[in-house]
Amino acid sequence: MRKRRLIPQQAQKIGFAGLSLLSLITVIPIIAIVIYIFIQGTPAISWEFLTGMPSNGMKSGGLWPAIIGTFYLTVGTAIFSVPLGIAAAIYIAEYAPNNQWTRLIRIAIINLAGIPSVVYGLFGLGLFVVFLNFGTSILAASLTLSIMTLPVIISTTEEALRAVPTSFRVVSISLGATRWQTIKRVVLPQALPGILTGVILGLERAAGETAPILFTGAAFFLPQLPHSMFDATMALPYHLFVISTQVPGMPIQIQYGTVLVLLLFVLGMNIAATLIRSRARARRQW
Amino acid sequence: MIDHQTQTKPPIISAEDLCIFYGNFRAVKNVDMKIVPNQITAIIGPSGCGKSTVLRSFNRMNDFIPNCHVTGKITFHGHNIYDEDVDPVQVRQKIGMVFQKPNPFPKSIFDNVAWGLKINGMKGDLSEPVEQALKQAALWDEVKDHLKKSGLSLSGGQQQRLCIARALAVKPDIILMDEPCSALDPIATLKIEDLMRELSKDYTIIIVTHNMQQAARASDYTAFFTMDSDRAGVMVEYGETSHIFTNPQDKRTEDYITGRYG
């Protein structure tokens, strides 16, 4: 019984090597992209760049309006999607009976999750901008983004809620608490890290999206910062899109600087979410 | 350790001073066991004394448990199966295994049995060997018109016989059975015991069982294991089943058999 089985063993060696090669090909571009953006973009970063207003037709100056705009949009999205999403998830995880209606809700969520972002843009245009007459505004864009973010928040919250052991609930109920009290005081606090992670990841995506805000709230040439939620706003992803495709003579350094800022925004949220997740896992009480 | 064996034939597989470790914890110590070919050897004893661990060491299935390692030897066909240059994959071809919970693949009955043949290089029309294996496992008559049905659609007892057929198809020398009947009802259990008796004419069977009565009625040789004071499993007594059950030499064996503990 010496090692005579060359063929299946060799096949395995080749196969495993092939798989690791595929994984490498998948992953190396990601690392390369991040490094490349850092290398190219860091020279452009300065205090003035981050906090100043743009000038000379966007070709120089700062990025502040776009940064603050993205911030407003993210907050706006959070205001609408987080409470609604968490409540919806609570319904599905804690209240909903196992019937056709609940199945329908699930199908609806899966559907919302799969709708292309540009179709959300169309929807936002039709409902918020035109029908409700909000115009091209932070409000319209935030509402559009929040409906798009809803499925992510609902799914991750549901998973976080389901992860809390049933015994917690049973003990609470047996002590005389109502269902809502149990959820509010026992289940939610335990599920909080998971929920937070999901919310951050959902908002991260909303912050980076361009298509939904294209016709609902984003603008390029704005003389001043938005005053109210009915104003349009500049936003980082849209800004990047325009300066890289539609502004002749745009200095390449500023383009890379903009990419870097957007990347940092997104990476920052990613890292925050990951940290929360791992810390929560370590401190888990079950 | 008391060994009653009167060896007439050379053992087909034997363990010499076998110790099995999980990390630094010695789970099984100093096992010396010579398995007689074409006989049914039962391994009995209370829970947690390492019976399954010992069984799995015979076909190197313990390799998949992280930090599990072995000292001593297990000799099969003249080689120590734990030698550096021994291919565990080939060991498992010659030493098959049937598990506690029947685990047929989510494939058709035919494909379940044929798969073992395919991975061992057999090509072409496999209906002959598949039929043979199913006949040997006493399942052929019940499934011969339904070979395309999923293996999972069978009853528990039938599934286990399918697993036995699957193991038989690759023509092993030894079949290891890890409590094969514990998930089955009494009738299915008896069917499997009859099957074992038939199979022992052509194969060597080593079975771990919790069920003492099963060991008493179905096996030729019995090894009794228990947990020593340092929580390592040891083999206490080993010999012909009739001797062990009517005339145990060690008090621990006697206590277990008469139901005083375990």
Added chain:
Amino acid sequence: MEELHSVPAWKETLVTRIIQICGYSSILFVILILYFLLSEGLPALWKADLNSLFSTRWYPTESYFGIWPLIFGSLFVTLGAGLVSVPLGIGTAVYISEVAPSWTKEILKPLVELLAGLPSVVLGFLGIQVLVPFMRRFFDLPTGLTALSGAILLGMISIPTMVSVAEDALNTVPKSYREASMALGATRWQTIWGVTLPAAKSGVITAVLLGMGRAMGETMAVMMVTGNAPVMPQGLQTIILPIRTMTATIASEMGEVAAGSVHYSVLFLIGIILFIISLVVNVVAFTLTSRKTTRSERLLS
């Protein structure tokens, strides 16, 4: 736990009601979206000449609204993306789930998640700066803005979805199958292909479907690198020629269109088509793996 005082029944009912309404809100939103798409898009069917709609010329300024080049453009680029993402995505998933040692897993999984978080404009931007010039030089073309560039970027974008869903599916395959297989004398490689992958078949197919669905719905990255030429694909040549997708059409033309015009309605009509395609893909994926719904929903987004 703090002291619990009894809650008035009406309060509990009120809260329950609110939560219930929130739960059903997703159905409401889907209906709303469908409604608006239909109300703005269906009129295109009678406002625009039907012959024009189903022709192969998309030239809105001269009232040619042939949607076929756009549909085929999307299909072509999405299929190309699939050729990139399926081997890479499923391969990586199998590697992570069945082969990779733990330390490798700890590196690979966060990196794939990182890719998932990259905004598509960022990838589109790098596509313009790096991929497109490369295409131009490598294939000696007049422009690197091609279907192939789009396919590569889309492929990258759909990889994270495929990896996560497929890896999940593989992890769900019971250990006992692998054990039984190894006990028969199979190598791990044989076990993966003969037992584990077939057992995870529906999950892997779902992964591919969802990934391709994601690719088809992508807008910005495609828009930035495919050259936006609405022409019908003509054989294999098309890979190195500019092309345009449905999504890019909507995004690039909606800004210049008068509300209520024919062009406006046709763009909404294209939106309806996209909605229906994603509906079909997702319902199929859902039925394939009803129990794994939660994770799929999250990863689709």
